[in-house]
Amino acid sequence: MSNTYFEILRPGINTTIQDNGRNHMYHLGISVSGAIDQRNYKLSNKLVNNDLNEAVIEFAYQGPLLKLKNGKINFSITGDVLFKIIRQNSKIEDGVCYKNYILEDEDQIDITSTKKTVYGYLSVNGGFELEKVWNSYSTNTKANIGSNNGKKYSIEDKIFIKNSNLQISKETKINYNDLSDNIIRVIKGTNFNYFSNEAQNIFFKKEFSVTKLADRMGIRLSGHNLENIVNTNIKSEGLVRGTIQVPADGNPIIMLSDHGTIGGYPKIAVVISADLDRVGQLTPGSTVNFKEVSLEEAQNIFKAYTDDTNKYLNECN
């Protein structure tokens, strides 16, 4: 076992280990978890020459302050993130995302905050010394499953880093072009016709606000109450990431990676796969518009999303 680790001097608001998620457990009530922003998660791994499915540190808003002990590593941070590297000689460097860095023994990474998004990712070359639970490293804080006993990190915790040969001397970077806007594309949900004509119009034409009730489970919106003319409850049934449910108060809720596996509110729409990363990054106080697309369009948009991701990944080769 390696003796190289990050000592957590400040844990940040919600710092957990994530990967591509834990599948085949919904029927037991265990949600998928995994990085909210899958593209940025993969890019951070690629920048340090890791397997794309390696475990990473995900942080939200204010990130952790980490001190490297007993080693020398290569790391990268992705997302829209403000961070500093504090060298052991007290020299402070401003960090740049989408680029890899060498961190020497006793150096610190201070992740001040994310900027216009919620989540950012930190990868180290070789990955962390962790064990998979049900085929995933992801921390599920709702059911206390996965890395760090299913809990978010606290002060003085240690995150051990696998021994790596540190072959990367080459600097890698990605010219990441975040062209995100506030339009989220959706496919009509299975209960779309539970809503009045007016509500259906409002849903696609008006702007909604992201409330403070937003976390890894889901995002509550406000702004327009969507009138239900059939029934404000359905017999509880399965949910998937991106489902938009509307409870009796008429305010939509978007399900994210830690959502409850079943729910009893009508489903007005489902966010398309290509827009899940962006929807998860919406910050409280920002606004969002929904645009309807067909299944075929969604599939084509997903192909374009995958091509874009691959284009970024190839920049590191």
Place this chain on the structure above:
Amino acid sequence: MIKNISNLGDAAVYCDFGSEVNEKINLNVINYFNSLSKLVEERKINGINNITPSYNKLIISFDLSVTNYTEIKKIILNLNVNKDFTNNYKKIKIPICCDDEFGLDFDRLSNKTKLSKEEILELYLNKEYFCYMTGFIAGMPFLGDINKDIRCDRLETPRVKVPKGSVGITEQFSNIYTFESPGGWNVIGNTPKKVFDQLNLEEPVLIKPGNKVSFYQISKEEYLNWNE
């Protein structure tokens, strides 16, 4: 049988078995779930991420970079549904302590049903329940159907924290809170038994869809000394 198949977003298939809630429809859902799960386990189909059975729906989510709606729908339409899964008949007995500190809502229930605590408990404990589905939170079973005379709506104001282990009832259903969680079901007692155990990697969930569950009362002393 499946009445309608549609897409739920671009990465899930929504199978509708009807609108009623009863054992017959639910067993049908569970048989589809088990048959499809077997194919996934045997790696005969690729790209399926999760299969979620509920009262009368089955939702199959998949990886859009591997497969698509048309392919998964075809698999479901051609599925050879096996109706004989032994796990369906597993019987589980759950101890429950109904002392006043655990049975939080007997006053409310007595008020609504005009039955005493003892009468409510007799009707509740004298029945074997069917597990329709497991979920919402990890390992939470949705059981039914409880006796018509003890059915009652959810609390007007849900509790912010229902204690872990609480056994609740509402409408024709009963559940067990596997974690401290917000909730609005009428709480009639608490079980010391581990219904969800994340450290048990082989079998974290005690009660699965299709299982039969009955409850037996224990004293507070037995509750406190419970040892698994």
